[in-house]
Amino acid sequence: MIKGLYETHVQVSNLENAIQFYTEVLGLELAHHDETRPIAFLWIGKNKESMLGLWEQKENLQTRHFAFSADKEDILNYSVDFLKNKNLKPYNFLKDGIDEPMVFAWMPALAIYFNDPDGNQLEFISILEGDGKPELGVISYKEWLEKKLR
Structure with a gap:
C-alpha cells in the first residue's frame, strides 16, 4: 500500500525567512501559505510529487x-x-x-x-x-x- 513518503514538516523560527530560503535559495515552489496560522507548504519536484511543510515555532525550536x-x-x-x-x-x-x-x-x-x-x-x-x-x-x-x- 505505501508507495513512498509524500510530505514532511519542519519547524522554523521565522516563516517568511524560511519561505524565502526554500523558494529563492533552493528553488522549491510555494504551494500554499496559510494566512490564518504560521504555516506554509512547498512543492518538492515536479507534478506535486512531494511536499515540505514549514511551521513557525518561536520558542523551543526542534x-x-x-x-x-x-x-x-x-x-x-x-x-x-x-x-x-x-x-x-x-x-x-x-x-x-x-x-x-x-x-x-x-x-x-x-x-x-x-x-x-x-x-x-x-x-x-x-x-x-x-x-x-x-x-x-x-x-x-x-x-x-x-x-x-x-
Missing part, C-alpha cells in the same frame, strides 16, 4: 533532518558549488571538514549535507546502482568506485 533526492551526477559535479554559491556550508556525514559527497556503502547512496538557517539538517542523496557493502561503512565516492569493483 530541528530535524530530511533528504532531497537528486541525480548522482548533480551531487558529484554541482552540489558543492551550488551550496557554496548560495552561502551554505556543505559537509559530509562524518563532519570531518571535507566538503565532498560520501557514500553510505550499506545502501549504497551518495550524499552531501547542509543546514537551513534554523539548523535543520538537509541532505542531497542519490541511490547508487549495485548491491550495498555494509562492511565498508561511509567512504568517499572514489573509494566506493575502487572497492565496489573488487
Whole structure:
C-alpha cells in the first residue's frame, strides 16, 4: 500500500525567512501559505510529487533532518558549488571538514549535507546502482568506485 513518503514538516523560527530560503535559495515552489496560522507548504519536484511543510515555532525550536533526492551526477559535479554559491556550508556525514559527497556503502547512496538557517539538517542523496557493502561503512565516492569493483 505505501508507495513512498509524500510530505514532511519542519519547524522554523521565522516563516517568511524560511519561505524565502526554500523558494529563492533552493528553488522549491510555494504551494500554499496559510494566512490564518504560521504555516506554509512547498512543492518538492515536479507534478506535486512531494511536499515540505514549514511551521513557525518561536520558542523551543526542534530541528530535524530530511533528504532531497537528486541525480548522482548533480551531487558529484554541482552540489558543492551550488551550496557554496548560495552561502551554505556543505559537509559530509562524518563532519570531518571535507566538503565532498560520501557514500553510505550499506545502501549504497551518495550524499552531501547542509543546514537551513534554523539548523535543520538537509541532505542531497542519490541511490547508487549495485548491491550495498555494509562492511565498508561511509567512504568517499572514489573509494566506493575502487572497492565496489573488487
